[in-house]
Each structure stands twice: as structure tokens, then as C-alpha cells.
Amino acid sequence: MPLSPLLRQYDNVLLDLDGCVWLGDECVAGAPAAVALLRAEGKAVAFLTNDSRMMPEDYVRKLWSLGVQAGLEEVVTAGSAIQHVLADRPPPTSAFVIGSEAIFRHVSDAGCRIVNRTDRAERADVVVVAGHDELTYGELQAATRALLDGAEMLAADRDPVFPARDGMSPGTGAFVAALEYASGTIARSVGKPATQMFETTLDRLARGRSLMIGDRLEADLAGATAAGIDGAIVLSGVADRAQAEAATDPAPVGIAATLHDLVVTR
DSSP, X not given: OOBOHHHHTOSEEEEESBTTTEETTEEOTTHHHHHXXXXXXXXXXXXXXXXXXXXHHHHHHHHHXXXXXXXXXXXXXXXXXXXXXXXXXXXXXXXXXXSOHHHHHHHHHTTOEEOTTSTTGGGOSEEEEOOOTTOOHHHHHHHHHHHHTTOEEEESOOOSEEEETTEEEEOHHHHHHHXXXXXXXXXXXXXXXXXXXXXXXXXXXXXXXEXXXXXXXXXXXHXXXXXXXXXXXXXXXXOOHXXXXXXXXXXXXXXXXXXXXXXXXX
């Protein structure tokens, strides 16, 4: 399988996970072969995700289980970015956390004191928000009260939905919007399209031209442009062809049905 002329131009390839490499627990058709071809052609590969429900090592295991080779340094998540931001805050910092077990671990590893289920929950210094499958009204209530009391809000991302095999599901952005509306506080988002994840990734890669491949115009394409690199769109996730072809500021350097179709010459 020969590499496409588009991909020959780049030294580093950054890949979104949800909607580009996989949908839920299944790979997008041809994705493992596309990644293998990139590696065979000497391209450096990295994986970026706004999904912060797992630790980076969990994503590595999932990639391997689906036939995609990956190393720990090649995976950058929004949870990793949250940990980096919190670690830069002056201690002590108390945090109320909405998110998965992985987000609790990232916040704890940053040196913060987690105050969920304590009498300090509504007086936390920072409210951390990341999507998870068991959101409760009680979490939104405590977070709102902390924000109204002056807490900052740190969000994993602003994605309104995320693609799964059986359709779209509410993303972190939906939870963030509710809390912003309730409290009048504007969250700081660290996931794509914020440049922090891109900068972290590019620091781990060799010098040269880099391309971001994803399925979201507002996150993957816009974030790549903000980070100073090119972006391409695949149609296996959120964006459809009409939206991708209408994008002009920025315009994607390539549009294809799947990662395999973008990477491999037919």
C-alpha cells in the first residue's frame, strides 16, 4: 500500500482518537493499517483525545487491543493537560471534581486536595469538569455553589457531543455550558482547540512538518491552526462533507471518508 501524496509531505502525524481512529470500542475500518503504514514510512505518530475518562496508559492498552501500536509518550489526553495546569497553581489548592476516576487521579497527582463529599465541597478553589457517564444533579449543585462562591472552573474540553458506534452522546461541553449558565462563570478549557495539548505533543516529536487529522472542524482543525500546523478532516465522526468543504478559515488540507482513505493511495 503506497502512502498518499498528501501524507508524504509530513514528518509527524497527530491523530484524534474518537471519530478518527475508533468509534466507541471498535476501530474505524482500515485505521490499524493506516497507522502501520505511517510508521513503516518513517512518520512519527501521536494520539490526541479530549476524552479524559481514562488515563494515558489505558488508551495505550485499548489501542493495542484494537491492533494499533502505541507508546505511552505518544498519547496526550485532556486529563494530562488538566494535571499540568493544576500543578502550576500555587499550593494549597482544593478542588471539586466532576469526572471519571482518571480525572480524580490527575487532579490528585497535581497536588490538589479533592474536597468532594466533604464540608468544603461548596468552597473549593477550583471546579474541574470532565465528561463521565454517571453525572448527578448533586454534582452540578455542589459545583454551582462553589463557582458562585468564587471558585475557578477548569474544563477538559468544550465538545458538545462525542461519537460512539450507536450515535452521538453528550460531551463535556454540555456539562460546562450548564455550569456556566448557572453560575455566570466562564470556564478555562484545556482540550482541543486550546493549543496546550498540541504544544505538549509537538514537544515530544522530532522537528519537521506536522499534520493533525481529526473529525471536528472546531476542535481538531481550529486547534491545529492555532498551534501553527496543518489540519485534515475525516468524515467518520462528527463533521460531514458539506461542512468540511465549506470550511475556509481555516481550510483543511485534505478531506476523506476515513483515516485509511486519507493515508493510503488508492
